[in-house]
Amino acid sequence: MTNAIVVTEGLTKRYGEHTAVNGVSLTVRAGEIYGFLGPNGAGKTTTLRMLVGLIRPTSGVATVLGGVPGDAIVAARIGVLIEGPGFYPYLSGRDNLSVMARYRGLSDSQVDDALERVRLSDRADDKFRTYSLGMKQRLGVGSALLGEPDLLILDEPTNGLDPAGMAEMRSLIIDLAASGHSVLLSSHMLSEVQEICDRVGVISGGTLLAESTVAELRGATTMLLRAEPAAVAFPFVQRAAGSQRTMLTDKGIRVEVGADQAPALARAVVESGADLLELRPDERSLEDVFFEMTTRRELEAAK
Template identity: 35%
Template sequence: MIRHTYNSTPKNQFVNTILTINNLTKKFGSITAVNNLSFSIEKGNVYGILGPNGSGKSTTLGIVLNVVNRTSGDFHWFDGSGTTHEALKKVGAIIERPNFYPYMTAAKNLELVCKIKGVASDKVHEKLDVVGLLDRKDSKFSTFSLGMKQRLAIASALLNDPEILILDEPTNGLDPQGIHQIREIIKKIASEGTTILLASHLLDEVEKVCTHVVILRKGESLYTGSVDGMNASHGFLTLRSQDMSALKGALEGNKAFGTIKTEGDSLIVYLNEPMDASEVNKMLTDKGIFLSHLVKRKESLEEQFLELTKNK
């Protein structure tokens, strides 16, 4: 079973830290959208903030991008020596639907963004190529599909060669082909050294694209760590015996076993450490408990996510 883990970065180790969030809280009246959230983002990784709609993902991004005021806690970019305004010049972000002039071409729209951002326009063709739109550089924005509009928005966010790219639900509303294209672009950008932070309610997205994940439910962090760490769950057992109370008693208090719960006429037992079914069977037999049913399964990432985010 997943254990709650939290990243912490000593104050003297900022070399590879892009963003540090400490005990961040945001309240809207009586509603707590973000609750005592802490995590850090290290250079060169792809981080996913994962959670159901309303879990606080967009609010968290809004706070670190200075468009939402925090209630308490703090955050800082990079080594924390400069202002947030200065730091955000090294950040690229898309947190709303793409908003370009419909009757201007893709290239002209990006040239305008360059003027607004105060960066040279010689990056326009390069960034259009990154998102696979160079052949449509002279096409009007109004002729683009939703997926193409989103790809143009990503190109726009890359114009200042940011150290980190922030994306809020980047594949929302897209068809399967559009989703695949955006995910491939994210992987490509990450492979070239840009750190990425994306918010998503799609487990599949995070599993396929991200190296690290922060799972939120009702504004609280339930898990912070690597995606591989979630996949490294030792699995769980489904057990049955004639004397179920004796079986449960034999399992409780053993550090090898985590959560134990009853489902129907079976016990579901999560493993804290690697253990073969045969080892469990022998251990219980030695205690005089004989099993009528024993199955070991690997807990899927989806099962872990649903277990973590269900209402409790």
């Protein structure tokens, strides 16, 4: 794939008998926001640390911007925020970025540009210890922007933020992608990923379960049916729509058919003797898809 800027094949990391990342093969394309989605402990951070050369894989390979993770030429072209920003608390935001810029041989003008892009220019001369959590996260993104990297790798950038801070960070990431940066973003916030990401990789227990666009993962509009008792109606709905298209969830019975099948579904509930409470078109959220995937994986692992 010519526009791929991150490619992994069978990437694996073991610590003794524990496998943190198990054979992950993913692709991040130029110009996209790629969401690396999974619960805490799924292997997201370990994978990102391998991609930036902080740790070496046990097996498998990774290519970043056409080079080897950790190579100096590759490192100069990526901006990284992993496991929260670490700055000197007694220095101002500007001075913290200036230290990093000088270490990398960058000019003070790039510090000013980074502060402006993360909307911290008006607080740039305040000490880091006075910053709110959201401001600290934004300064961390600002440090990742130094040197105008082609690729930004951000690990849980909204972690610990209040709703306003999360919205602000989402807006910032969208702006960064619009200005030409590719973004690889890890998160356990499914609604966040659904809102801003072009494609996602879903990881659980160290294994990549799926990789696709958000729209493809969510699939077509389905029908949501609520009946009482649901257990009585469910087998009749299965026969009407097909067992592979029917799933009993905590929200009701989800049926993967179009709205034109609504009359047949209603008749099935009536025939079962259950009461039909609701029948409507429904779009699956990324959260619905994720829990279906992980539940299915747990059931298969238990066999």
